[in-house]
Amino acid sequence: MTSSIECKNFLRSLQLLNLLIKIGVQNLILCPGSRSAPLATAAGELNKLGLVNIFNSIDERSAGFHSLGISTASGNLSLVITTSGTAVSNLLPAAVEADRSCKGIIFLTADRPLRLKDCGANQTVNQEDFLSSVCRRVLSTNLDGLHETQENEILDLVRITEKQISTFPGPIHLNIPIDKPLDISLLNKKNVLEVFERIYLKKKYVFQKVDIKSDKKKFLEISKSLNLDESGIILVGPYQGSINDLPSFNNSLGQLQEITGWPVFADPVSGVYSDLRGLVVNWELVLRKNKNLINCYQLLRLGPMSSSNDLEKFLMNFQGVQILIKEKNKRKLDPIKKSFEYDFGLSNFTSLLKEELSINEKNKKSLTPLALDLIEKGNQVKEILKENITYENQITEYQLANLVPKLWPANNPIMLSASSPIRDWLTFSENGTLTRNCFSFRGASGIDGTLSLALGISRIKNPLLLVTGDLAFLHDINGWLIENSIDMNLTILLINNNGGNIFNRIYKKNFKEDELKKLFLMPKEINWPKLAEGYQVNFRSVANFKKLREAFDWSISIEKSVIIKVDIDPQNEICEKNSLLEKIIGS
Numbered sequence: 243m244t245s246s247i248e249c250k251n252f253l254r255s256l257q258l259l260n261l262l263i264k265i266g267v268q269n270l271i272l273c274p275g276s277r278s279a280p281l282a283t284a285a286g287e288l289n290k291l292g293l294v295n296i297f298n299s300i301d302e303r304s305a306g307f308h309s310l311g312i313s314t315a316s317g318n319l320s321l322v323i324t325t326s327g328t329a330v331s332n333l334l335p336a337a338v339e340a341d342r343s344c345k346g347i348i349f350l351t352a353d354r355p356l357r358l359k360d361c362g363a364n365q366t367v368n369q370e371d372f373l374s375s376v377c378r379r380v381l382s383t384n385l386d387g388l389h390e391t392q393e394n395e396i397l398d399l400v401r402i403t404e405k406q407i408s409t410f411p412g413p414i415h416l417n418i419p420i421d422k423p424l425d426i427s428l429l430n431k432k433n434v435l436e437v438f439e440r441i442y443l444k445k446k447y448v449f450q451k452v453d454i455k456s457d458k459k460k461f462l463e464i465s466k467s468l469n470l471d472e473s474g475i476i477l478v479g480p481y482q483g484s485i486n487d488l489p490s491f492n493n494s495l496g497q498l499q500e501i502t503g504w505p506v507f508a509d510p511v512s513g514v515y516s517d518l519r520g521l522v523v524n525w526e527l528v529l530r531k532n533k534n535l536i537n538c539y540q541l542l543r544l545g546p547m548s549s550s551n552d553l554e555k556f557l558m559n560f561q562g563v564q565i566l567i568k569e570k571n572k573r574k575l576d577p578i579k580k581s582f583e584y585d586f587g588l589s590n591f592t593s594l595l596k597e598e599l600s601i602n603e604k605n606k607k608s609l610t611p612l613a614l615d616l617i618e619k620g621n622q623v624k625e626i627l628k629e630n631i632t633y634e635n636q637i638t639e640y641q642l643a644n645l646v647p648k649l650w651p652a653n654n655p656i657m658l659s660a661s662s663p664i665r666d667w668l669t670f671s672e673n674g675t676l677t678r679n680c681f682s683f684r685g686a687s688g689i690d691g692t693l694s695l696a697l698g699i700s701r702i703k704n705p706l707l708l709v710t711g712d713l714a715f716l717h718d719i720n721g722w723l724i725e726n727s728i729d730m731n732l733t734i735l736l737i738n739n740n741g742g743n744i745f746n747r748i749y750k751k752n753f754k755e756d757e758l759k760k761l762f763l764m765p766k767e768i769n770w771p772k773l774a775e776g777y778q779v780n781f782r783s784v785a786n787f788k789k790l791r792e793a794f795d796w797s798i799s800i801e802k803s804v805i806i807k808v809d810i811d812p813q814n815e816i817c818e819k820n821s822l823l824e825k826i827i828g829s
């Protein structure tokens with residue numbers, strides 16, 4: 243009864259998805275098509291059994307980013323199912339970001355059987371190659387069709403996937419050739435389901451946890467250059483580990499800070515907890531002002547470098563030792579190539595370090611003189627910012643970066659789009675992101691996928707605030723096509739500076755205005771209220787900080803997707819910011 247192709251397609255689809263659920267998939271984004279019908283049908287049945295959530299999306303590109311948002315915010319694998327052809331190519335942007343930010347995501351794509359490849363068959367392309375440059379693995383079931391794949395082959399494929407994700411997380415592409423018939427009769431479906439539930443659903447499968455062996459020799463080699471009696475600085479870049487490991491990451495960071503007494507510079511998306519001793523507020527501005535006065539000979543860098551020109555210059559000129567510790571990321575992460583890189587994570591590094599220390603050395607140290615000095619300097623900058631940034635001022639982008647973390651409740655998560663928001667927050671947010679989870683694109687720093695990623699994060703962690711520029715938002719407007727997107731508890735702070743204002747900051751001096759607009763800024767005449775109305779998303783435009791506070795209260799109370807637009811005058815922004823920076827750097 244279950245031996246026909248249609249029955250086998252369905253049974254193997256159920257088995258494959260069931261095993262992927264067992265290794266952690268809880269959410270699945272479905273991008274419908276014909277070839278993927280057996281996978282979709284199986285997903286639907288597993289959803290009815292309460293084993294997985296399903297959300298659909300017509301746009302595979304958005305689906306990829308949405309899934310990535312879910313993985314990032316949950317720390318679990320997520321899954322996208324697509325049909326064959328260009329659908330697969332649309333997954334590349336999200337795969338690139340997942341690769342660089344080391345997030346586990348599975349792309350399950352239906353394909354034609356081998357006999358139909360390379361001979362002009364409809365919607366048949368070399369899709370198995372499309373994601374190979376960024377995926378950790380590209381695997382396939384039997385090339386003649388899923389119905390020819392054996393149960394143990396499916397199990398092997400899932401075991402390889404699990405092993406890969408637990409050692410070096412990232413995107414995995416599973417390409418699934420499926421032969422016709424793609425549909426299944428109701429009777430056959432019922433029969434196959436009965437077999438699946440009776441034999442396979444409750445079956446125990448063993449997935450061996452992979453123990454990552456750290457390299458003690460490498461640790462000793464690297465750590466011998468450290469001198470804990472001398473001063474140093476701990477720099478924490480964007481966090482790339484799993485959100486589930488954040489507590490142990492922070493615990494180790496706290497221990498490291500205690501045994502060194504060193505000051506800490508934390509990126510807005512570092513995941514560092516706000517109560518960490520030694521945190522230097524406004525560290526980027528402190529660096530800018532005091533770059534040649536910071537006297538120390540060792541740096542501990544955690545994760546990739548923050549996107550700060552001042553930090554980059556500081557690191558380039560730094561004469562002492564730099565040790566870079568990475569979280570399950572095996573690739574090189576130091577563009578200035580001056581550090582020793584350690585692959586096995588902060589928790590491992592800290593515990594090996596503690597093994598090497600005497601009891602006395604393990605005691606809590608007072609903050610070093612350098613730490614006290616930098617903290618004081620940071621507080622001086624804070625005073626200047628406080629005098630100059632007030633709720634009565636006209637809204638500017640840098641003031642938003644400073645005040646929004648105080649207006650948006652301290653425990654509620656935030657996502658920052660790439661481009662100006664992440665940079666402004668690095669400079670002006672005064673560690674205001676560290677009281678909560680804060681997310682961004684810190685893998686490949688694209689402006690694509692912004693809305694879809696935020697919607698994915700908000701499925702898991704909300705109420706979420708997305709702070710985005712107008713172009714990054716428009717780039718991914720198809721995010722609204724994801725199932726029930728308008729019902730997400732997502733507040734979008736849309737910073738409308740009419741185009742890519744970041745380029746104004748960089749190129750304004752050397753271009754005429756119209757040239758700058760055509761070549762870089764791309765201003766758009768968008769009717770924002772109508773755009774919101776078209777997608778039936780709640781919308782408000784606000785003109786001052788008082789109204790912004792009210793709008794936040796309103797959006798939190800309605801628990802739905804909301805766009806709050808603020809209009810920025812780019813000319814005023816540049817003038818005001820420059821005069822403030824002069825007060826800080828020149829003071």
Ligand SMILES: Cc1ncc(C[n+]2csc(CCOP(=O)(O)OP(=O)(O)O)c2C)c(N)n1
Nearest residue numbers: 661662688689711712713714741742743744
């Ligand atoms: C996918 C992608 N395309 C292009 C870029 C280059 N880029 C960086 S910033 C930017 C403009 C962003 O404009 P907006 O989102 O409005 O931010 P803001 O003006 O506030 O900087 C562009 C096109 C990019 N980073 N990613």
